[in-house]
Amino acid sequence: IKEVVKFAEEHFVNIIPEIEMPGHASAAVAAYPNLACFPSPDLKVIESWGVFEDVFCAGKEETFVFLEDVLKEVMALFPSEYIHIGGDECPKSRWEKCPNCQKRIKELGLKNEHELQSYFIKRMEKFLNANGRQIFGWDEILEGGLAPNATVMSWRGESGGIAAAREKHKVIMTPEDYVYFDHNQGYSLQEPLTVGRLTTVHEVYNYNPTPVDSLTIEQQKYIYGVQANIWSEYVTSPAKLNYMLYPRLFPFAEIAWTETKNKNYSNLMLKRFPHHIEKLESQKRL
Numbered sequence: 001i002k003e004v005v006k007f008a009e010e011h012f013v014n015i016i017p018e019i020e021m022p023g024h025a026s027a028a029v030a031a032y033p034n035l036a037c038f039p040s041p042d043l044k045v046i047e048s049w050g051v052f053e054d055v056f057c058a059g060k061e062e063t064f065v066f067l068e069d070v071l072k073e074v075m076a077l078f079p080s081e082y083i084h085i086g087g088d089e090c091p092k093s094r095w096e097k098c099p100n101c102q103k104r105i106k107e108l109g110l111k112n113e114h115e116l117q118s119y120f121i122k123r124m125e126k127f128l129n130a131n132g133r134q135i136f137g138w139d140e141i142l143e144g145g146l147a148p149n150a151t152v153m154s155w156r157g158e159s160g161g162i163a164a165a166r167e168k169h170k171v172i173m174t175p176e177d178y179v180y181f182d183h184n185q186g187y188s189l190q191e192p193l194t195v196g197r198l199t200t201v202h203e204v205y206n207y208n209p210t211p212v213d214s215l216t217i218e219q220q221k222y223i224y225g226v227q228a229n230i231w232s233e234y235v236t237s238p239a240k241l242n243y244m245l246y247p248r249l250f251p252f253a254e255i256a257w258t259e260t261k262n263k264n265y266s267n268l269m270l271k272r273f274p275h276h277i278e279k280l281e282s283q284k285r286l
Helices: 002-010 026-031 061-077 093-097 099-108 113-130 159-166 201-205 238-245 249-257 265-282
Strands: 018-021 082-086 134-138 151-154 171-173 223-226
Touching (some): 061 082, 061 113, 201 249
Parallel strands (some): 018 082, 082 134
């Protein structure tokens, strides 16, 4: 990890690690069953992707001790100001039945399990803030109340980002309909196997990360950037990774760094695209 961080710094890239919580924790609770709501030898490392019921128990103090220890190691390895703590796709079914979680809800006077997740995120944020770091979280961290200093990554459309900006929180727009590069990029039956759906070069280019119709001029200032995601379940080789990234990464760079009034799709496609494609081919990346 230190080698990767050093290489990235030399190329002016800041790596932000993500330690997912309280959901997407199947591997962790399989290794440490005591961190689950209902410890069991049947807890296994999941060998497929998806959203699973067994998550970190929010009612046990040992959960927070464990995660703080993990984050201490993460902070020692990554100099980034921001640490991503996930917060997405966390089913509440175990919490609804867990006596420890229900006890925590009662003791804190919380309304429901969504507020329990908010407590979880806020507690981890407080720990990271005390160590000079800030948190990123997916837009689910809005549910139950947003942590005071959190930056929100809006992936389930733009609504989460709009809501966060209105609350004066920093936002990174990353809606799956426009900037998920694990989607198909063409209609052809020759497209490689992917998660499905379609996101074309044209759709990427025409996306404006700042929803000007939904936010005031002042609120728009909280849209700090845009992020493209490529999840790797179907990425089986470096060649396929390059295929999924390019050429969509070019229009993405344009929407990230070019003012809307200066965008020119024809100029990009007819004049600049050939230059970039030639460069990639010379680097044997296409």
